[in-house]
Amino acid sequence: MEISTPLELRSKAYEAAEDTRVDHRLLKLTSQDFVLTITSAGDNILSYALASPARIHAVDPSPYQNHLLELKVAAFNALSYADVRKLLGSGKHPNFPQLLISRLSPHMSSRAFQYWLTNTHVFSSTRGKGLYEAGGSRHAIRIIRLLVTTIRFNSQIAALLKAKTLNEQREIYNTKIRPIIMSRVFTYLLAMLEADHLASETIAEGKGDASPLAHSDKELHSSNGEAVWEYMVQTLDHVINTSLIGVDNPYYLSHVKLSCPTAFAGLRIHTDEINEVVARLAPGTFTVAVVMDSMQYSPVLHSNQP
Secondary structure: OOOOOOOOOOEOOOEEOOOHHHHHHHHOOOOOOEEEEEOOOOHHHHHHHOOOOOEEEEEOOOHHHHHHHHHHHHHHHHOOHHHHHHHHHHOOOOOHHHHHHHHHHHHOOHHHHHHHHHOOHHHHOOOOOOHHHOOOOHHHHHHHHHHHHHHOOHHHHHHHHHOOOHHHHHHHHHHHHHHHHOOHHHHHHHHHHHOOHHHHHHHHOOOOOOOHHHOOHHHHHHOOHHHHHHHHHHHHHHHHHHOOOOOOOOOHHHHHHHOOOOOOOOEEEEOOOHHHHHHHOOOOOOOEEEEEOOOOOOOOOOOOOO
């Protein structure tokens, strides 16, 4: 997607899925680059920081996206690998309130600190499932969990995650998992669940009698279930063939480099529209601009959290 600016970019601004290894292959970032990018969920920023560009300008109109980025940066600055893995890998940490106050806060803005201080339960609640079910992506995660349970292919998923080679992973996926997700039954279930997020959440948590089966044919056909299914299949096919998903993590395995004091020295975070940020900076400031399309983190948290 082109950005209409007077900037002379070494690479055309474009829209992509959030696999920054693809970005690295295309952009070949160096210490001479000045990067303009959407904050998104923040993992793209972590990945770009590994290349040590001169400057990274992370821009997002959503303060919550930037609060999440600040939390991730603070975690690498202040926490051990074990704590980073719990916090950002599992999305839960029983000691998050203490870590936030004593170790993370010096590396965060006051607004980001206050936001996470108000929402410490996202990571520390024993009743919740952590960070990855606190934002907008929780709907997709819960739907997949429910489908896995309903169709009863938990063992196939477990086997996939234990695969030691890409060939083994592909064999498990192509023979045991892909035939299921390609079935009309799976597609229909996905359409039902997508048609009513609240019902799917209730079922996933084992509460109440709400059921997506109550939807009419018109509601099911007007939902985005089929589009979600197509996107899921296309994404999974690519990931399964290129990444060993049980062990592959291009960000958090780089803790040694990202925990260096200068790892994020060139990072600037802007809570604003991208065109507003560009207008405030001199033409020619950036050598690379990347517009990402990603899942959004939002402040939609469960009201019954302790």
